[in-house]
Amino acid sequence: MDEPRGEDLLQITDRRTGRSYDIPVVEGAVRATDLRQLRLDDDDPGLLVYDPAFLNTGSCRSAITYIDGERGILRYRGYPIEELAEHASFLEVAYLLLRGDLPSPDALGNWTRRITQHTFIHENVKRFIDGFHYDAHPMGTLVSTVAALSTFYPQAHLLSDAGLRREQVLRLIAKMPTLAAFAYRHAMGLPYVYPDDDLSYTGNFLNMMWKATELRYQPDPTLERALDVLFILHADHEQNCSTHTMRTVGSSHADPYSAMAAAAAALSGPLHGGANEQVLRMLNTIGSVDHVPEHIRRVKAGEFRLMGFGHRIYRNFDPRAQLIKRVADDVLAVTGPSPLLDIALELERIALQDEYFIEHRLYPNVDFYSGIIYSAMGFPVAMFPVLFALGRTPGWLAQWEEGLLDPEQHITRPRQVYVGPAERHLPVPTS
Ligand code: CMC
Numbered sequence: 001m002d003e004p005r006g007e008d009l010l011q012i013t014d015r016r017t018g019r020s021y022d023i024p025v026v027e028g029a030v031r032a033t034d035l036r037q038l039r040l041d042d043d044d045p046g047l048l049v050y051d052p053a054f055l056n057t058g059s060c061r062s063a064i065t066y067i068d069g070e071r072g073i074l075r076y077r078g079y080p081i082e083e084l085a086e087h088a089s090f091l092e093v094a095y096l097l098l099r100g101d102l103p104s105p106d107a108l109g110n111w112t113r114r115i116t117q118h119t120f121i122h123e124n125v126k127r128f129i130d131g132f133h134y135d136a137h138p139m140g141t142l143v144s145t146v147a148a149l150s151t152f153y154p155q156a157h158l159l160s161d162a163g164l165r166r167e168q169v170l171r172l173i174a175k176m177p178t179l180a181a182f183a184y185r186h187a188m189g190l191p192y193v194y195p196d197d198d199l200s201y202t203g204n205f206l207n208m209m210w211k212a213t214e215l216r217y218q219p220d221p222t223l224e225r226a227l228d229v230l231f232i233l234h235a236d237h238e239q240n241c242s243t244h245t246m247r248t249v250g251s252s253h254a255d256p257y258s259a260m261a262a263a264a265a266a267l268s269g270p271l272h273g274g275a276n277e278q279v280l281r282m283l284n285t286i287g288s289v290d291h292v293p294e295h296i297r298r299v300k301a302g303e304f305r306l307m308g309f310g311h312r313i314y315r316n317f318d319p320r321a322q323l324i325k326r327v328a329d330d331v332l333a334v335t336g337p338s339p340l341l342d343i344a345l346e347l348e349r350i351a352l353q354d355e356y357f358i359e360h361r362l363y364p365n366v367d368f369y370s371g372i373i374y375s376a377m378g379f380p381v382a383m384f385p386v387l388f389a390l391g392r393t394p395g396w397l398a399q400w401e402e403g404l405l406d407p408e409q410h411i412t413r414p415r416q417v418y419v420g421p422a423e424r425h426l427p428v429p430t431s
Contacts, residue, residue, distance in 0.1 A: 014038050014047075029058050050417055054239075055312075060247065060406065064097060064398050065238040069313035074320065076236055077101070085323050090231040091115065091201050094173055094394035097236055098401070112201070118174035119195035119204065121145075121182070122152050129186045138183035139268045139385045145179045146172075147261035156255035159404055168256045169397045176393050177201070180386045181208030187382070193217075202228040205390070210378070223377055226331045227387075230370060233320045234388055236395025242267040246396040247403040248412040256400060263396045264389045270307075273388040277381045279308035280371035283340045283347075292346045300356045308344075308368030309351065310360070320366040328369050328376075335376040344372055 010023040010030055023034045036046030051057045066075040074081040077096050084093055088102070095103045095111050103111055125145055132141050149171070150156055156168045182192050185208075193211040196204050203219040206227065211217040237243070246263035250256070267273035286295050299306045311318055332338055348364055351357040374384050403409050 012038065016040060027061070032057070048415055048417065054244075059239060059244065059412075060403060060409065062238060062399070062402060063100070064402060065236045065395070067238055067313055069311070069315050072314060072317045072319045072322075074237075081233065081319055082323065085229050085232050088232065089200075090228045090235070090391070093232045093235050097394045097398040098169060114170050115174045115201065116197045118171045119178055119197060121149075121175055121178050125149070125152075125179070126182065126192060129182050132186060134187070134189065136183075136187055137382050138180070138187055139264070139274075139382070139389070141183035141186065142179055142386050142389060143261050143264045143268065145183070146176075146264055147258055149175065150255045150257035153255075153257070156257060157253070159253055159255075165256075165401060165404075169401070172256065172260060172397060173393055176390050177205035178208060180383075180390050181205060183386065184209060184380075184383055200224065200228070202231065220334060222330055222334045226327045226373065227377070229327050230324070230373065230387070231391035233323060233366060234391030234395075236392070236398065239399075241269070241272050242392065243396060243399050246400050250400040250403055251409060251412040253404075253411075256397065259400055260393070260396055263392075267389055267392065268385050273385040273392070275307055275365075276367040276371040276374070276384040276388065279344075279367055280340070280375055280381045280384070282307045283343050283372070286343050286347075288339075289342055289346045292343060292350055295347070296350055296354065300354075306347070306351060306357075306362070308364055308371070309357070310362045311365045314363065314365065315361045317363045318365045321364045321368055324366060324369040324373065328373050331373050331376050338372055338376050340372050340375065344368065 008025045010025050011020060012023055013020045017038075017040060019038075021037060023030050032049045035049060038047040039045075049057070064077060066078070067073065076084060076093060077100055079088075079096065079102075084096075088096070091112055092102060092108055095108065125148060128145060128148055129141060132144075153168060153171065155161075155164050158164050178195055185192050193208045196207045196217065199207055199217075199219065203224045206219040206224060207217040239247075242263040245266040246259050249259040249262040270278050282295075286292060296306070298304065328341065332341065348368070351362065357363075370388075371381070371384055374387060375381070379387065
C-alpha cells in the first residue's frame with residue numbers, strides 16, 4: 001500500500017489510558033493489526049477487532065470483482081456485468097477473471113482449445129460416482145469427486161510453479177461440467193454421456209446432461225445461450241462464503257482440488273448456493289398465486305424466510321436478478337409458460353410494496369429467478385447448486401490464485417474473544 005498522507009489518519013484516543021494514536025487510513029481501510037498498539041499495559045496483547053461473520057472486515061485486497069451494494073453495481077475486472085452478459089461468452093469471462101483482461105480472438109481460440117482438451121475424466125472417477133447411493137444428492141457427489149481429482153494430479157500441490165497452477169485451473173474449468181452431468185446421470189440411473197468437444201462449453205454440458213438415443217445432440221441455441229449467461233452472472237462475487245473458503249483452504253497451501261471441494265461444500269448451504277433450490281421448493285409449496293399473501297404473512301411472522309430475497313451486500317437491488325428476469329423470458333418463450341413464474345412475480349409484487357420488506361431492504365437476489373429458468377430447462381432442483389458451482393468455478397480459481405500470489409497473505413488464522421471458564425483445576429484425589 002502507498003504511504004498515507006497526513007490527512008489520511010484516524011486519530012483515536014483510548015480513554016482507558018488517555019493515550020492518543022494516529023492510525024493510517026489507506027484505501028478506505030484501517031489495518032486491524034494497527035489497533036494492537038492500543039494496550040492497557042505490557043501484559044495486554046492489544047486491542048482486538050471483534051467481527052463475527054466478517055460484517056466489516058476486508059480480508060484481502062482484490063483486483064477481480066467490484067460490487068457497490070447501495071447502487072447495485074457488479075463489475076468483473078472493471079467491466080459491468082450487464083455488458084458481459086450481453087456480449088461475452090462464459091469462457092471469455094473465465095479468461096477475464098483469471099487473466100485480468102478479455103482475450104484477443106486468438107487467445108480465446110487457444111484458451112477454448114486447451115479447456116476442451118481436458119473435458120474427459122479418468123475412468124476411475126466414474127467408478128467412484130457409481131459407488132454413491134442411487135439417490136445421492138448431486139452436490140454431495142460433486143464435492144467428493146472434485147476433492148478426489150487431487151489424487152489423480154499429484155503435481156497439483158506444487159503451487160509455486162505457474163505452469164502447473166494453470167494446468168490445474170484448465171482441468172477444473174474443463175471437468176466441472178463433466179462431473180456435474182455425471183453426478184446427475186448417476187442419480188437418475190442413466191448411462192454417462194462422454195463430452196462432445198465439437199460443441200461449445202455450455203452446449204457440451206447440455207449434451208452430457210440430456211443426450212438420449214440421438215446420434216448427435218444439438219442444443220437449442222436459446223437455451224445454450226441462456227445457460228451461458230447464467231454461468232456468467234454466477235462467475236464471481238468477491239468475498240462471499242464459498243470464495244472466502246476457497247481462499248482460506250488455499251492459504252494453507254492445500255492443492256486447488258481440495259480447496260475447490262471445500263468451496264463447493266460451503267456453497268451447498270441453503271443460505272448460499274443452496275438458496276435457488278429452496279426458492280423452487282418454496283414456490284412449489286405455495287402452489288398458486290392465491291396462497292401468496294398467506295405465505296408473506298408467515299414470513300413476516302418469523303416462521304421462515306422468503307427464499308431468494310435479501311443479500312448481505314445489495315441493499316437496493318441485485319443487478320444479477322434484473323438480468324436473470326430477462327433470461328427467464330427468453331427461456332420460457334422456448335419451453336412454454338411456467339406457473340411458478342406467476343407465483344414468483346406475485347411474491348415479488350407484494351413483497352416490494354410491503355413495509356417489512358421495505359424496512360429490511362429485502363429485494364429479489366440472483367437465486368429468485370434462476371431456479372425457475374433451470375426448472376423450465378428440465379434441471380431437477382437438486383442440480384441447482386451444482387449449476388451455481390459450475391458457474392462460480394473461474395471466480396473461485398481467480399480468487400485462489402490472487403490470494404496465493406499476494407505477498408501480504410499468510411495462512412488464514414482469525415483470533416477469538418475467549419468467553420469460557422477462567423483457569424480451574426481437577427479435584428485433588430483425597431486418598
Ligand atoms: N426473508 C425474511 N426476512 C429476512 C430475509 C428473508 N429472505 N433475509 C433477511 N431477513 C431479515 C432477518 O429476519 C433479519 O430481521 P430482524 O433484524 O428483524 O431480525 C434482517 O432481515 C437481517 O437478516 P440477516 O440474516 O442478519 O441478514 P444477512 O445480511 O446476514 O443475510 C441472507 C443475508 C442472504 C443470508 C438473508 O437475506 C437470507 O437468509 N436470505 C434468504 C436466503 C437466500 O436467498 N440466499 C441467497 C443469497 S444470494 C446468493 C448467494 O450469494 O449465495
